[in-house]
Amino acid sequence: MSTTGRGxxxxxxxTLGPEITAGGYPPGSVLRTDELAQRxxxxxxxxxxxxxxxxxxxxxxxxxxVGVTVLPACEWNVYDxxxxxxxxxxxxxxxxxxxxxxxxSAVEPVAAGLAARNATAEQCAELTECALGMVAHSRGHKxxxxxxxxxxxHRVILTASGNEMFARLGDVxxxxxxxxxxxxxxxxxxxxxxxxxxxQLAEAVRARDAARAEKLTREITEGALxxxxxxxx
Amino acid sequence: MSTTGRGxxxxxxxTLGPEITAGGYPPGSVLRTDELAQRxxxxxxxxxxxxxxxxxxxxxxxxxxVGVTVLPACEWNVYDxxxxxxxxxxxxxxxxxxxxxxxxSAVEPVAAGLAARNATAEQCAELTECALGMVAHSRGHKxxxxxxxxxxxHRVILTASGNEMFARLGDVxxxxxxxxxxxxxxxxxxxxxxxxxxxQLAEAVRARDAARAEKLTREITEGALxxxxxxxx
DNA sequence: ACCGATAAAAAGTCAGATTTATTCGTCACA
DNA sequence: TGTGACGAATAAATCTGACTTTTTATCGGT
Numbered sequence: 001m002s003t004t005g006r007g008x009x010x011x012x013x014x015t016l017g018p019e020i021t022a023g024g025y026p027p028g029s030v031l032r033t034d035e036l037a038q039r040x041x042x043x044x045x046x047x048x049x050x051x052x053x054x055x056x057x058x059x060x061x062x063x064x065x066v067g068v069t070v071l072p073a074c075e076w077n078v079y080d081x082x083x084x085x086x087x088x089x090x091x092x093x094x095x096x097x098x099x100x101x102x103x104x105s106a107v108e109p110v111a112a113g114l115a116a117r118n119a120t121a122e123q124c125a126e127l128t129e130c131a132l133g134m135v136a137h138s139r140g141h142k143x144x145x146x147x148x149x150x151x152x153x154h155r156v157i158l159t160a161s162g163n164e165m166f167a168r169l170g171d172v173x174x175x176x177x178x179x180x181x182x183x184x185x186x187x188x189x190x191x192x193x194x195x196x197x198x199x200q201l202a203e204a205v206r207a208r209d210a211a212r213a214e215k216l217t218r219e220i221t222e223g224a225l226x227x228x229x230x231x232x233x
Numbered sequence: 234m235s236t237t238g239r240g241x242x243x244x245x246x247x248t249l250g251p252e253i254t255a256g257g258y259p260p261g262s263v264l265r266t267d268e269l270a271q272r273x274x275x276x277x278x279x280x281x282x283x284x285x286x287x288x289x290x291x292x293x294x295x296x297x298x299v300g301v302t303v304l305p306a307c308e309w310n311v312y313d314x315x316x317x318x319x320x321x322x323x324x325x326x327x328x329x330x331x332x333x334x335x336x337x338s339a340v341e342p343v344a345a346g347l348a349a350r351n352a353t354a355e356q357c358a359e360l361t362e363c364a365l366g367m368v369a370h371s372r373g374h375k376x377x378x379x380x381x382x383x384x385x386x387h388r389v390i391l392t393a394s395g396n397e398m399f400a401r402l403g404d405v406x407x408x409x410x411x412x413x414x415x416x417x418x419x420x421x422x423x424x425x426x427x428x429x430x431x432x433q434l435a436e437a438v439r440a441r442d443a444a445r446a447e448k449l450t451r452e453i454t455e456g457a458l459x460x461x462x463x464x465x466x
Numbered sequence: 467a468c469c470g471a472t473a474a475a476a477a478g479t480c481a482g483a484t485t486t487a488t489t490c491g492t493c494a495c496a
Numbered sequence: 497t498g499t500g501a502c503g504a505a506t507a508a509a510t511c512t513g514a515c516t517t518t519t520t521a522t523c524g525g526t
């Protein structure tokens with residue numbers, strides 16, 4: 001399931017990374033490579049590789065004579081999928097989920113508008129297929145099946161937009177939707193209105209109606225914001 | 234100017250990273266750590282750290298017995314500031330600039346709406362100050378001064394939104410604006426209409442008029458899209 | 467009190483030895 | 497002829513210990 005599991009280096013990263021993103025070390029704390037290597041019972045080489053990766057994520061900064069300094073959260077590369085995963089697994093999961101949902105509400109409507117212009121026939125077909133899947137799993141506590149098709153639906157929209165920056169947010173949306181289903185609200189069947197909106201969106205994209213696709217998506221994401229008690233702009 | 238310049242490891246990264254993002258190695262190419270270490274005249278330890286960082290950016294994948302495989306562009310962490318910088322410095326700079334400008338057009342209006350709700354008095358003051366700075370440098374080929382205030386303006390908007398995901402896009406916007414000024418269009422003074430829009434936006438935020446702030450920002454980003462000949466949605 | 471030399475601390479770098487996992491070729495057996 | 501198991505080759509992964517470099521703090525002299 002995890003991406004980095006492979007190798008000794010990845011295992012250390014999967015322990016130290018979450019510790020940092022969870023705020024286990026206040027900003028400005030200094031860690032020493034040697035001590036960390038001892039703690040995790042790995043060689044300095046491996047530890048240095050871990051530090052280098054954390055440094056590339058702007059979680060820490062390594063300076064001579066002083067050590068590995070933990071950076072404040074405002075410096076972190078919060079778009080790094082790994083960092084997102086670590087933070088979603090940690091304590092400030094709710095805050096993270098809100099931030100990402102607001103991002104969705106900004107990006108997805110525009111992406112849907114572009115998808116209506118650029119989607120291939122095959123992508124349109126996938127879209128309706130996903131929407132039908134959502135309908136089929138919308139009643140009777142089939143939450144997992146619903147989630148599967150929901151994630152696939154939004155992934156197709158983002159990809160079909162033709163913008164690589166949007167396409168890369170597919171994983172983020174997947175995490176948000178999965179988080180909503182598994183941990184937070186939504187104990188019962190999904191909102192029927194949301195299901196309808198997805199079906200209509202698939203139709204709008206197929207009909208090349210960009211304005212309608214954008215508007216429908218705005219309604220979908222607004223629903224997601226309301227679920228998290230975020231004021232609608 | 235560059236972030237990674239420090240250290241031998243950073244210098245190798247600044248050469249190999251751009252080579253990969255520029256498409257110098259077709260996806261699936263295999264590089265061997267030993268050969269790379271020879272080529273850059275560094276030890277294997279340093280080379281392994283570089284590979285680890287490139288791996289964390291999903292630019293390459295390192296597997297035993299086979300070597301370091303270059304991944305296709307669709308796998309790259311295109312939100313990594315380092316990757317963005319490398320790609321903006323490379324050959325497909327125009328495409329990259331378009332992608333980022335579309336992203337701006339999605340994010341900034343929503344961010345401005347939130348800023349109108351959440352901005353502090355100090356941030357409002359900064360905003361008007363930046364707008365005035367733009368006005369002051371809008372005539373007489375003072376492009377550098379104009380750019381400086383333009384970047385600062387958008388940074389404040391993104392930060393004042395209160396959303397960390399938006400705030401982190403400040404660097405991206407800075408790169409886009411700088412790229413537009415230095416390399417592409419805009420040989421003459423900036424569009425007076427754009428300057429006016431920024432002044433009005435500062436006013437709208439101060440007046441806590443979220444709807445107006447969002448609308449004005451939409452006009453600003455639409456202008457940016459038109460400059461790059463991107464069809465308006 | 468100020469300034470420069472010196473020493474210490476920690477990351478940075480390197481090279482060699484060793485381990486481990488993967489691939490590919492070969493050979494036996496069905 | 498095709499399939500599967502065994503083994504050798506290979507390249508990354510890891511460990512180790514020594515050496516270098518940079519930065520900072522301390523100490524002594526003026």
